[in-house]
Structures are given as structure tokens and as C-alpha cells.
Amino acid sequence: MTADATAPALRIGPHTVWPPVVLAPMAGITNAPFRTLCREFSGGKGLFVSEMITTRALVERNDKTMQLIHFDGSEKPRSIQLYGVDPVTVGKAVRMIVDEDLADHIDLNFGCPVPKVTRKGGGSALPYKRNLLRSILREAVGNAGDLPVTIKMRKGIDDDHTTYLDAGRIAVEEGVTAVALHGRTAAEHYGGTADWEAIARLKEHVPEIPVLGNGDIWSAADAVRMMRETGCDGVVVGRGCLGRPWLFGDLVAAFEGGGAPAAPTLREVAGVMRRHAGLLGEWLGDEERGVVDFRKHVAWYTKGFSVGSEMRRKLAMTSSLAELDAHLADLDLDQEWPDGAEGPRGRTAGSKRVVLPDGWLEDPYDCSVVVGAEAELDTSGG
Numbered sequence: 001m002t003a004d005a006t007a008p009a010l011r012i013g014p015h016t017v018w019p020p021v022v023l024a025p026m027a028g029i030t031n032a033p034f035r036t037l038c039r040e041f042s043g044g045k046g047l048f049v050s051e052m053i054t055t056r057a058l059v060e061r062n063d064k065t066m067q068l069i070h071f072d073g074s075e076k077p078r079s080i081q082l083y084g085v086d087p088v089t090v091g092k093a094v095r096m097i098v099d100e101d102l103a104d105h106i107d108l109n110f111g112c113p114v115p116k117v118t119r120k121g122g123g124s125a126l127p128y129k130r131n132l133l134r135s136i137l138r139e140a141v142g143n144a145g146d147l148p149v150t151i152k153m154r155k156g157i158d159d160d161h162t163t164y165l166d167a168g169r170i171a172v173e174e175g176v177t178a179v180a181l182h183g184r185t186a187a188e189h190y191g192g193t194a195d196w197e198a199i200a201r202l203k204e205h206v207p208e209i210p211v212l213g214n215g216d217i218w219s220a221a222d223a224v225r226m227m228r229e230t231g232c233d234g235v236v237v238g239r240g241c242l243g244r245p246w247l248f249g250d251l252v253a254a255f256e257g258g259g260a261p262a263a264p265t266l267r268e269v270a271g272v273m274r275r276h277a278g279l280l281g282e283w284l285g286d287e288e289r290g291v292v293d294f295r296k297h298v299a300w301y302t303k304g305f306s307v308g309s310e311m312r313r314k315l316a317m318t319s320s321l322a323e324l325d326a327h328l329a330d331l332d333l334d335q336e337w338p339d340g341a342e343g344p345r346g347r348t349a350g351s352k353r354v355v356l357p358d359g360w361l362e363d364p365y366d367c368s369v370v371v372g373a374e375a376e377l378d379t380s381g382g
């Protein structure tokens with residue numbers, strides 16, 4: 001794929017993002033260690049968003065949440081994604097971030113499809129309630145001071161209840177800085193292919209603000225193609241980075257016109273795995289917890305390599321860095337990057353029934369918040 005050095009930088013309020021590439025917020029994944037790895041490969045270029053933070057847990061200073069909002073000292077701008085369903089709580093959380101200088105950019109999650117979120121009218125269910133969405137955005141922008149507020153959403157609940165065009169217009173009217181669209185409905189979950197035409201349609205619908213495209217970018221070439229085919233102003237890359245933080249190096253090279261970095265051998269991948277596990281341990285303040293948290297990344301890092309099911313199992317049960325080192329040393333480390341590592345990775349399961357609060361679809365303009373909507377949520381999700 002040819003490079004597209006002509007793409008302009010992405011403007012998110014006062015922040016200039018070049019290349020126009022954003023690491024998608026992913027709960028349980030895009031914590032400070034993973035963002036650090038991605039930033040190292042990109043040479044610090046791009047924007048790297050935290051995993052989703054529940055506004056209620058933030059204003060209540062939940063211990064786990066306070067850890068999740070940790071940014072490495074070198075992260076600039078610090079992007080935090082908030083989840084909330086109650087305008088007042090969202091406003092308080094944003095005010096807290098501003099007053100305590102906790103971030104430089106706030107993204108709001110209106111895309112999460114998981115039942116524990118949509119059941120309460122949150123995430124991808126929320127934009128259906130146009131006035132509630134407007135109230136949340138008004139509170140967020142009104143409390144954000146100079147911090148830019150962006151939103152990330154899906155196309156809607158299902159094909160009969162799309163919301164993204166209305167939500168984009170409301171976002172413009174309420175002073176949101178940019179909108180990101182994942183080209184799937186909540187009902188589609190992660191199945192099928194993302195609808196990039198919807199991204200193009202949103203771009204035409206809200207020419208006033210940057211539109212970021214999201215969904216099914218598995219390579220740097222896909223990112224350049226999405227920009228060209230949809231006219232979007234930037235791309236948001238999620239699952240393509242799972243077990244593959246060096247994709248950010250490929251993305252920078254593609255946009256800057258440099259040659260693509262060589263794909264890593266298994267030896268190099270093992271080095272990144274070790275570093276990732278070590279960083280998680282430092283971040284959690286406990287080596288074992290770090291290595292245990294790292295287990296979920298093993299299958300993504302080793303995808304396509306000839307590793308063997310027994311070794312994969314051992315790697316996914318490791319409890320210390322020494323054990324991890326020993327297993328990694330046992331691999332056939334001279335393997336080249338395999339074709340089987342390309343393409344989709346991470347969640348790909350399709351169509352699910354979207355669980356909604358009773359009567360949710362009856363009145364798109366009703367503004368009531370579901371009672372206790374955030375109370376039962378733990379600190380993160382996605």
C-alpha cells in the first residue's frame with residue numbers, strides 16, 4: 001500500500017495528532033503499560049486512549065479506578081475515556097479531571113455493546129435517547145474548560161434503530177470536538193465486517209468537526225485505505241494491536257512514507273512479550289499480578305507461530321517472570337513472522353440480542369436515567 005503523506009494532521013482541540021492514528025480504548029488492555037509499548041513503537045506519535053473509566057467510580061475515588069487513570073509521565077496528551085449515563089455524574093467526573101489535572105483530553109463511550117452496560121441504557125444504547133445524550137454532552141463540555149471532549153459510538157442499536165447521524169449532529173451542537181464511529185451496530189457486536197460507508201456518511205453529515213473511522217483495521221494498509229475510501233480525518237485502531245503493539249510503528253511508516261518496518265521474528269515478539277509482562281508488574285506493583293494479567297495477551301502474541309498447544313497452555317498459566325523467561329527460551333525463536341498472524345484477531349463473535357431497559361425504544365426523546373444505572377457496574381468494561 002502506498003503511503004499517504006498528504007493526509008493532514010488530526011486536530012483534537014489544542015492537540016495536533018500526527019499521524020492521524022488513535023489507539024482505541026479497550027477495557028483490560030489499553031492501560032499505561034500497553035500504551036507505553038504502542039508509543040515506543042510509534043516514536044511517541046499518535047494518540048493513545050485509556051480504557052473506559054466509569055464516572056461514578058471516578059467521583060467516588062474507587063481504588064481500582066484511581067489506578068486505571070494512571071498515566072506514565074511521558075504521555076502527552078493524556079487521553080481518558082469516560083463511561084456514564086447520568087449527566088450530573090458525568091459533569092462531576094469531568095470537573096474532577098479538570099480541577100485535579102488528571103487528563104488533557106476526554107473521550108466519552110457510547111459504543112459499548114455488553115449487556116451489563118446496555119441493560120442500564122449505557123454505552124451503545126444511550127444515543128437512542130437523543131435528549132439524554134444531549135444533556136450528557138452539555139454537562140461534559142460545560143465542565144471541561146479548555147479540555148477537548150470527543151465521543152466514540154457505534155452506528156446504533158440495530159439496523160432498524162440507527163443513531164449515529166443524529167448523535168453526530170447533537171455532538172456538533174453541544175461543542176464536542178470530534179466523533180469516532182465504529183461501523184457496526186450493537187446487535188452486530190464484533191461480527192461481519194465494519195461498515196466503512198457509514199463512516200463516509202457521517203463525515204458528510206458533520207463536516208464541522210473531525211470524524212474518526214473505526215472498525216477492522218488489521219494493518220497499516222487498511223488504515224490508509226479507510227482514510228481514502230471514507231474521507232475520515234483519522235483512524236482508531238483496536239483489535240489489530242492486540243499482541244501486536246508494533247502495528248503503531250507500521251502505521252507511522254505508512255503515513256510518513258517511510259518503508260514498512262520488518263515484521264518481527266518470534267525472538268523479537270518474545271522480547272516484547274517479556275517487556276509487556278514486566279511493565280504490567282511494575283504498574284500493578286506486584287510481579288505475579290503483572291504476569292497473571294499478561295496471560296490474556298499470550299494467544300494474541302503467538303498467533304500464527306508454530307508454538308504448539310502444550311506450550312501455549314504453559315505460557316498462559318505462567319505466574320512469574322522467571323517462569324515466563326524459561327518458557328519463552330524454549331520456543332523455536334528463529335521463526336519468521338507467519339502469514340497466519342495477519343488479519344482479524346481478538347473478539348470476532350457476531351450478532352447478539354441487545355439487552356435494553358424495559359421500554360427503551362418507545363420514546364427516543366425521553367430523558368430519564370435508569371435508576372441505579374452505574375451502581376452495579378464495576379470500574380471498567382467494554
Ligand SMILES: Cc1cc2nc3c(=O)[nH]c(=O)nc-3n(C[C@H](O)[C@H](O)[C@H](O)COP(=O)(O)O)c2cc1C
Nearest residue numbers: 024025026027052109182215216237238239381382
Ligand atoms: C477487549 C476489548 C475491549 C474494549 N473496550 C472498549 C472500551 O473500554 N471503550 C470503547 O469505547 N470501546 C471498547 N472496545 C471497542 C474498541 O474500542 C473498538 O471500537 C472495536 O474493537 C472496533 O475496532 P477494531 O475493529 O479496530 O477492533 C473494546 C474492544 C475490545 C476488543
